Every structure is written in structure tokens, then in C-alpha cells.
Amino acid sequence: MKILLINKFLYPKGGDAISTLKTGKLLSGKGQEVFYWGMKYPANPEYPYSEYFVDNVDYEGDLSLTQKMSDSFNILYSLEAKRKIEKFIKIIRPDIVHLHNFAHQISPSILDVFRKYNIPTVMTMHDYKMVCPSYTMFSNGKPCEKCKNGRYYWCFIKKCTKNSSAKSLINVIEMYLHHKILHIYKGIDIFISPSIFLKNKLQEMGFRQKTVHLFNFLDTKDYLPEFGSKDKTICYLGRLSEEKGLFRLLEAMRSINTKLKIIGDGPIREDLKEKVRKENLKNVSFLGYKSGSELKGEVRKSMALVIPSEWYENNPIAVLEAFALGKPVIGARIGGIPELVKDEQTGFVFESGNLDDLRDKIKHLLRNSGLAIDMGKNARKFVEENFNSEKYYRELMKIYKMAIKSHA
Numbered sequence: 001m002k003i004l005l006i007n008k009f010l011y012p013k014g015g016d017a018i019s020t021l022k023t024g025k026l027l028s029g030k031g032q033e034v035f036y037w038g039m040k041y042p043a044n045p046e047y048p049y050s051e052y053f054v055d056n057v058d059y060e061g062d063l064s065l066t067q068k069m070s071d072s073f074n075i076l077y078s079l080e081a082k083r084k085i086e087k088f089i090k091i092i093r094p095d096i097v098h099l100h101n102f103a104h105q106i107s108p109s110i111l112d113v114f115r116k117y118n119i120p121t122v123m124t125m126h127d128y129k130m131v132c133p134s135y136t137m138f139s140n141g142k143p144c145e146k147c148k149n150g151r152y153y154w155c156f157i158k159k160c161t162k163n164s165s166a167k168s169l170i171n172v173i174e175m176y177l178h179h180k181i182l183h184i185y186k187g188i189d190i191f192i193s194p195s196i197f198l199k200n201k202l203q204e205m206g207f208r209q210k211t212v213h214l215f216n217f218l219d220t221k222d223y224l225p226e227f228g229s230k231d232k233t234i235c236y237l238g239r240l241s242e243e244k245g246l247f248r249l250l251e252a253m254r255s256i257n258t259k260l261k262i263i264g265d266g267p268i269r270e271d272l273k274e275k276v277r278k279e280n281l282k283n284v285s286f287l288g289y290k291s292g293s294e295l296k297g298e299v300r301k302s303m304a305l306v307i308p309s310e311w312y313e314n315n316p317i318a319v320l321e322a323f324a325l326g327k328p329v330i331g332a333r334i335g336g337i338p339e340l341v342k343d344e345q346t347g348f349v350f351e352s353g354n355l356d357d358l359r360d361k362i363k364h365l366l367r368n369s370g371l372a373i374d375m376g377k378n379a380r381k382f383v384e385e386n387f388n389s390e391k392y393y394r395e396l397m398k399i400y401k402m403a404i405k406s407h408a
Helices: 015-029 065-076 079-092 112-118 154-158 165-181 196-204 246-253 269-276 292-300 319-323 355-367 369-386 389-407
Strands: 004-005 031-035 096-099 119-123 191-194 211-213 234-237 260-263 282-288 302-308 331-334 347-350
Touching: 004 015, 004 079, 015 031, 015 154, 015 319, 015 389, 031 079, 065 079, 065 165, 079 112, 096 389, 119 389, 154 165, 191 196, 191 389, 196 211, 234 292, 234 319, 246 260, 246 269, 246 355, 260 292, 269 282, 292 319, 302 319, 319 331, 331 355, 347 355, 355 369
Parallel strands: 004 031, 004 096, 096 119, 119 191, 191 211, 234 260, 234 302, 260 282, 302 331, 331 347
Antiparallel strands: none
């Protein structure tokens, strides 16, 4: 089968890109013919046909007014992406397209091409873009469901997109254009939700397209577990952004006698560092972005992973990686986290946003190193049995065949 995988980033930048690349590697290993398409970027490995990728788009740079206007139009409907994907499609003639994250830098203009050439299409959802203009369903420091049933204008009223009226307005226009006028996402045959929570929440918010549940996966043979930790450090792994609850985690560390390693990068990195400097939190260190063996090594040396999220997390790959390395997870009871972190079995869950509960769970684990070892072993077994590559491959191929059949 010829399978085209699409994601705007095609290097391990975040969960969506990692999922895309891992899926491609798995499919290729099973004898499927896999192609990639996305955005040109210096960090990309070499890909065949990369000349048909869209040009690199950076919405955070110092842009002229003309460039800002051009970029705003491309968010709504990129003619470049549509033109280039059509040329690419004519060459490879895929049997199915598997979409991941393509909003903004690519835009859903490419869906019209798949419809034109009658190609079955599935999409793995990594966030709440189908119902929320700002992706996260998070506003003013807490989960937000104001845009339920297509009331996207709330994003502009609340300035949900980076606290900017202009950027929020673009996202609102985007949602009304794509969902209410063009109905462009109806060209996707099946949506894949990595968490049960995401699937159910989208339905609550008014999303009515066919959606199936399929967890993320890990190839556990790539992860050598180490149970327990001599130095009893804890770590955070992921994006450094407001909804991740990191300021609350720093507050908790003020009265905890252990070290916290923060691994990752993001828009609030400097704000977090400033808080650490200002409050003289000598037990907190920032390790920056890490990947591969270096990342695994840091997690392996830790006693546990902490996920203090305050938004509706989907199916965090960081949790699965920690489990595979034999580490329990202290996770917020929100979104899809409780589907992974089984309280007192594979880790501890705490009330999201509750500083005392978070602090108590960390301290309890530090006092019980034997419990941390036992939960780490449970976690490793849990991920081996439920999130292995063989199980994922079988279920994904069923979804592909279902999409091809329903499309026909």
C-alpha cells in the first residue's frame, strides 16, 4: 500500500511530528511504501521529493505588513500548498493519505486536492483544532469551552490566541470559513483520536464526523528501563507553555527537598527561569530541548516524571516514554492523563491546579522509594501490553481499510 504521511514539521519537534515519524518507520518496517510531505525546514532529514514541500513559514519572526497579510491569507487557504501537493500526488499516486498537524503553515487547502483525485484520507488529531480556534481549549489560565457548537467568536472576545485581537480574529475567520462555509474537513473520511477523552470532548463540543479511538504507541525495545533512582530527582518533559502548569510546579518545589529537571523548550522558558532566579530555587535546573539517547538518559536517572498540566491533555507521548523507561508518573487528573496514569499503580494522579495535592503526591513518592520501583515496573508492563507497535499497526491498518471502503 502507498501511504502518504503529512505533518507540517517533519523532524522530532513535538508530539505530532514524533507520532508522524514513528508511524512512518513502523509502516515502512512492515513493508508498506511510505512517503512524507510537509514544510521545508533546516532540521529536516533528507526526504525524496522535498522540492514539493511548502516553503518554511515562521509566524513569530519580524515580518513586514505585506508578509503578514500574505501569511494571514495562507492560514485561511494556501494556494502554494495546494499547487505543490497536487504535483506531488500526480507523481506518487498514494492509496491513502494520513494527515497529522497541518493547520496554518499548510492549511486545509490540500484537502480539495485529495477530493479531486478521489484519495481516501484519515487524520490523527493531536489537539482540539476541530472545535477550538486556538487549539487548546484553554483561556485565562483554565480550560475553556465557550466555542461549543460553533460559537467561535468567543476566541476574539477573549483574545485567546496569544492575547492578540488580530491573531484571534484570523483564527476565528479561519474556523468559520473552514467549518461553516467551505465545510472543507468533511473531505476527511475518518478522524483518529489518541485518547478517549479527546473523542468524547469533541462530540460534546459539537463535532459530528466519524471518529475512532487509537492510542499512541511506543516500540519498547528501544527503551531500556531502570527502576528507581539513587539521587531521587524528578523531571518534567514537554513544551514550556502556560497551559502545562509549570508555574504551579515551581511553587511546589519551594518546599520539596529534591531536584527538578525541566526538559524542553517553549514560549515561557525565560519567564520560568526568571521565577527560579527571583525566588532562588536552587533545586530546579533547565536542561533545554533533548532527544534520543540523551533524553532517555536523563529520564532514566530520575525517580519519576511529573505532568502538572492544567489543560485537556490528549495522550502525552512523554508519559509513555517514562513508563517504557520504568518510571512512574505524577500526573494531573485532567484530559487523557488518567487513561494512562493509574493511581497508585503506574503513578499518582492529583487534582489539576491544586498546589497542595501536587506537593503531597511528590513528597509521598519521595518517602517511598520501594513504591516508586513497584509502580515503575507496573508502568513498563502496562505500556508493553497496551501501547506496543504490533497492536497499533494492526488497528491502524484496520482504520485504513475502513477509510478506503467507506470512501469508495
